[in-house]
Amino acid sequence: MESQALWLTLRLAATTTIILLAVAIPLAWWISSGRGPARAFTQAILALPLVLPPTVIGFYLLVGLGPLTFAGRAIIHILGHPLAFSFAGLVVGSVLYSAPFAIMPLVAGFQAIGPEYVEAASLLGASPVRSFFDITLPLAKPAVLSAIVLVFLHTVGEFGVVLMLGGNIPGVTQTLSISLFDQVQDGNYTAANHTALLLIAFAVAGLAIVYARRPWRQFA
Numbered sequence: 350m351e352s353q354a355l356w357l358t359l360r361l362a363a364t365t366t367i368i369l370l371a372v373a374i375p376l377a378w379w380i381s382s383g384r385g386p387a388r389a390f391t392q393a394i395l396a397l398p399l400v401l402p403p404t405v406i407g408f409y410l411l412v413g414l415g416p417l418t419f420a421g422r423a424i425i426h427i428l429g430h431p432l433a434f435s436f437a438g439l440v441v442g443s444v445l446y447s448a449p450f451a452i453m454p455l456v457a458g459f460q461a462i463g464p465e466y467v468e469a470a471s472l473l474g475a476s477p478v479r480s481f482f483d484i485t486l487p488l489a490k491p492a493v494l495s496a497i498v499l500v501f502l503h504t505v506g507e508f509g510v511v512l513m514l515g516g517n518i519p520g521v522t523q524t525l526s527i528s529l530f531d532q533v534q535d536g537n538y539t540a541a542n543h544t545a546l547l548l549i550a551f552a553v554a555g556l557a558i559v560y561a562r563r564p565w566r567q568f569a
Contacts, residue, residue, distance in 0.1 A: 353520045354528040355547070361436070361524060362504040365443040369451045369500050372444075374493070377455035378481060396453075398446045407513025410442050414514075434516045439524075442514040443504045450499040458492020459485060495559055502555040506548060 376395075380388050398406060414432040415421045425431050432438035462485055470480040486493070508526040515522030517531065525544055532541035 351519070351523075351528055354523050354525050354544075357436070357520065357522075358505055358524040358526075361439055361443060362501045364440050365447055365504045366497055366500045368440065369444050369447060370493070370497060373448065373451035373455055373496065374486075377452050378459055378485070380452070381456045381459035392452070392456075395448050399449050403446060403507070403509025404513055406446055407442060407510040410438075410445070410510070410514050414438060414441070433514055434518060434522060436515075436521060439511060439515045439522055442510045443507060446507065446510045447500045447503045450503045451496040454492045454495040454499065455489070458489040458495075461492075462488045498555045498559050502552055505551050 376391075380392060411433050412418065413421060414424060416425060416431065421431065428437075432441060466484050466488065467480050470484050471477075475483065505524075506526060507524065508530070511522065511524050512527060512530075515524075517523050517527050523531075525548055529541055529544040529548070532538075532544060
């Protein structure tokens with residue numbers, strides 16, 4: 350197992366989790382606050398990574414972030430290089446690919462909160478924003494923690510999107526899953542076993558945290 354791949358994987362997972370949580374919390378709050386075609390369509394788009402092959406998502410991200418599109422050319426002009434085959438590109442792909450694992454538990458958590466709490470806060474003069482931070486978000490802590498764990502673990506185990514968008518550059522885009530693939534290709538099954546066991550350990554530890562807390566069962 351290469352320490353570079355481990356460090357890069359943990360850095361990618363942590364960065365993705367922080368960014369996605371900041372985006373997913375207000376988005377999930379909006380989705381859970383009502384019904385309508387706009388919310389349904391948004392949920393459908395965000396859930397696409399659950400049903401599409403990761404190579405499909407990786408392919409379109411590779412094309413979209415490259416010089417063949419206006420957005421890709423604008424990024425290259427600003428940064429001086431394309432996002433593909435870079436750590437920043439991996440972050441973009443990971444955020445999009447792991448979005449359902451943040452949105453779904455958060456939406457379920459917000460919807461599980463009884464409206465009487467928010468109504469009581471409103472009667473006491475609390476604004477919607479203050480009511481969210483003082484009432485809704487604290488009550489949804491189990492869902493927030495669940496989203497954090499699931500996004501982190503899902504990013505650690507990514508393969509298809511990472512391979513399509515980032516390639517296999519040691520120290521730059523080679524994550525643990527890519528390193529495992531290389532070890533198997535080279536016939537180094539001892540090293541592959543160590544890497545696979547580490548990935549399994551991450552998954553078991555994270556899921557144990559999720560299921561260890563009784564209130565989380567409604568979001569799992």
